[in-house]
Amino acid sequence: MNAPLLDARDVTVRFGGLIAVDAVSLAIPEREIRGLIGPNGAGKTTFFNAISGLVPHGGAALRFDGRDMLHLPAHRRAAAGMRRTFQSVQLVPQFTVLENVLVGMHTGIADNPAASVLGLPGGNRGELGAQRAVIEVLEFLGIGETLLQRVNQLTFAQQRYVEIARAIVGRPKLLMLDEPAAGLSPGDVKMLDALLRRLRDEWGMTILLVEHVLSLVLEISDRVTVLDNGRMIAEGSPAEVADDPAVKTAYLGNENV
């Protein structure tokens, strides 16, 4: 059996005396959609931020794509092929869609800076290739016509898609989505569902999905991990997790009180 793409062991995040994420271990094989759920304050986003390298964290190991990430800063992890979106869409409002998505290609453009700035022959090959990739990914997402619009002129759903475009334009191995369905209409959620399946099946992407909308998570995840109070309380197929008494207790409270 192949080693998992992401192998996190005993990831722990402390804020002062509070343990926000308590020794959570997670192994995701390639081409899997993994749901990460839990009630409010369960530590899902904090766990996400730890994996991305945004918050200081402890842990026994954090291997990604065969490399040790435990002590790498966030930008090195991103460069290694780990990309994410945010709960509230984070785009540069003054930028066009093109510029915003090109930011996702920052490490994918290998042009020599001097050759690129001075316009030497071949100096812009990476930049122009990146622009092609942006156009392709926007068409894939069905928002090709927004290419040169400023993002503050787009609908909320379009902005969310632009953020996803920025995350996937460099074809990362792991895509981490933090509540991508938040604020979307049921129709948009359906499109998102189809999109994530295509990313897994056609692009071979591995997806870690934090989501509040349980219907979406249980529908598309291959496996689901449940956090509560910073601890992992269950892991399994969507059906197993949905039937797990510990999960029911965490979400609904203890019925026997």
Added chain:
Amino acid sequence: MERLPWLRRGFAPVLCVLLVLLAQVADSYTQYIVNLALIYVVIGVGLNFLLGYAGQFAFAHAALMGIGAYTTALLTSRLYWSFWLCLPLSGVVAAALGALGALPAMRMKRVYLALVTLAFAQLVVWVLVNWNVVTLGTDGVDVPAPMLFGWRVKGDTSVFYVVLPCTALMYWLAKRILESRIGRAFVTIRENEIVARCNGINVARTKTVVFALSAFYAGIGGSLYALTLGFIVPDAFGLSQLVLHFSIVVLGGLLSLSGAAIGAVVLTALPELLRDLQALQEIIYGLVLMVVILVMPQGIAGLLKRWGVLPREVLARNWRALARETP
């Protein structure tokens, strides 16, 4: 201008030709003002990298300009180095010192960074005033006229033929840098450092680059300033110089390359136009600034872009070709 591509493409060369024609007929004083305006284009573009694009509130630009000016003035007048060597060297010296500004910018936010860089700026002026043995203190330094292929660059018209190509080159370089991934990284760290990091942008390195780049422009501008004035004193690089730099960028338009140029021209010309109204000069100057900032938060360039007079600025190379391909 967006609808008239020939006008957009021809604008810069035509402007240069017009300036050269003007140099044939202009009197020495007018030529001096034109030279100053061109130098402030370099200064303004440099500050806009830092303040506008990368959003770093640093206040050392005037001091770094002074460092550039003194590097050129002292090395040419006291060690008899060639001006043509000192010009790029002034940029490099300023860039090396300016890059240090990135250190406090790693950890501090806005107001603290502003205070630290302001303290640095005051320190530089203090050193220029008090380190008499080297800087000649408040007596100032004479800048000898440089030689170019046996031709002596003396007088405002001669200086103009040095300043114009330098400004054109610096402006072109700025445009090329901004349209690359480096320029987009500047704006991304201004907007959200977390987003920058999660997209593989090394924030520390990007800040170092933008502080050094901005200071390089200040240093080149300072060197040309020393050449134009022929005589410099420490006081020229104090607080009022700094206020002028900020005014240029804010009035012209943050996040706009042409804005910095427009701001430079307007703020060099405006005090001269008001020269006949000596008593009112400062008041009108201040009022114009306040009104512009209140009425046009995007500066003059923002307004002109909205009217379609100025072309859009998109930080991607050849984006217009892309726009034509994708209907």
